[in-house]
Amino acid sequence: MAEPVLPPGLTAARLALARRHLEAIVGKDHVFFDDLDRDTYRDKFAIDDSHHIPLGAIAPETAAEVQAIVRVAAEYKLPIWPISRGKNLGYGGSAPELTGSMVVDLSRMRKIEVDVDNGTVLLEPGVGFYDLYDYLKAHKIPLWISCAANSWGSVIGNALDRGLGYTPYGENTTKLCGLEVVLPDGDLIRTGMGALTGSPTWQLYRYGFGPSWDQLFVQSNFGIVTKAGMWLMPEPENVMGMDLEFDRPDDLGPLIDALGPLRREGLLQQSPTIGNWLRAAAILTTRSQWTDKPGALSDDVIDAIRKKYHMGWWGVGLRLYGRKAVNEAAFPILENAMAALKPLSLKRTNWNRGEPIEDNPVMGVPSTFPLQNANWHGGRGGHVGFSPVLPQSGRLALEQFHRTYARYKEYGMDYQASFAFGERHLINVNALILNKDDPAFMKRVDPFLRTLIADSKAHGYGEYRTHLDYMDTVADTYDFNNHALRRLNEKVKNALDPAGVIAPGKSGIWPASYAKERGK
């Protein structure tokens, strides 16, 4: 029996007292402090398994229970780490930033309220993409979800971490409309129009009256979101598009320069993602089927894999969503722009309402198969992301690609990357597929990622989201005026949460009570 690691300043006797209060709130069956629980709430994809160890977990079912838990945590100085469903694999999963934190697992909060006429939904954090998809289908509601490629996780958890989908509603955090939040003192607020008791416009107008707070609870530790409104896309009459493959690494630049203007003018309304060959191949095969040589894959191995699966060096799926007549007018413009780039292949796609639908997040259908990439090295795997925000410039994206690819080769890693379009930006999601059975490999991972962060910072690029291990490092790169933004974040944190117990260290925001833990 391993002794639990207590958080700074908490004794075993005080923890025992706190547990009695917690068990009174949710019942003994929903308070988890066994050794096995501490293991199950750890990060499966951890780079170093000795970090981010939970003390235990508690699973409330109502906002009132969350309020009571927060009050106990503040009284006993027990740091808590809220998770929606804890499936944020690659970013820490269900594990806390600060070892010794108690996970507040909101998986049991699974209520769904759909407003069919207005195309909105009010969700609790435990609702996963599959739950919402199944609910809409079971009730024959003609609304589509915007899901992450790994759709196992929570809908609002993803939006609250600025996760991405692939339809025109793909920038999920922008589709949040109205939150219910438990504050660190146990108070309960509703943002936007939700502040007006009984308002039928809570999920319709984001801002309410006066300051608008929704984004303050995104990637932050200022409260625990217990409900969130989101907009859902009306089922389109038609989805028309094409799947494209491009042959050479340098085809990336012209492709970005062709897509950017179409995205900005609105002809293309989805958020297309350009992915490299490994992003697709790692799902289909394993490394050992192609080579037993260590270090980054050679060009001849890459060519052999691409040939077998008919892949380009880069691939992208483009889709037009909406009225068929409008799509038919827009399609030739898109096709001509792509044909001018001389792609390796261009495969048209066309779907009309009522036809069988492809199991693909591009079509609003959840999936988990992309997680098969964790098996690329054949044994215990996982992945971790490095995701700087770039301008929509082919030249700058190519430069970033070449810099990053050179680092992958230098550190002996297989390069997996994508470039995801927003309206004005690109997010360059680089995935590093872990080989947890190779200690020498794992030893290179941390210095490799820190080098990538430093390289990007030198060019003015910062990450949009990161794993627990790098929250302090990434926050450090946002350094204008000697880290004025961090000072503001921590002023707010200390004012709202004087005990500092909600998610200390989240996004590099450390309350005064745990300031010594920064950077550990």
Add this chain to the structure above:
Amino acid sequence: MRRLLILAGLIPAVAAFAQGAPKVAALDGHALFEARCGMCHDAGGMGTGLLSRRVQPAELARRTDLQADFVVQAARMGIGNMPQITRGDVSDPELHAIARWLATPPDQRK
């Protein structure tokens, strides 16, 4: 998709839409399996995709060699690339109902 068809058949139609996420009948191992495990272990899921590389049939619901204790242990401790399943996500009674259902040969399930 297979998972949805099974799940939809288990959910009574409701007039109002404020009734919560799809609820499964209490301790119905089959329904719980579809709601909690089907996304990875039905056709097209991550678990089925990876298991198909070394075992047939790869879909857990079609297997005839699963022991209940093994299912519980694999879920709680994780196995291969499958992450651990927490008690907040799937409670002990729910997991045992799923394990019992999976350990019952497909032709003997009710």
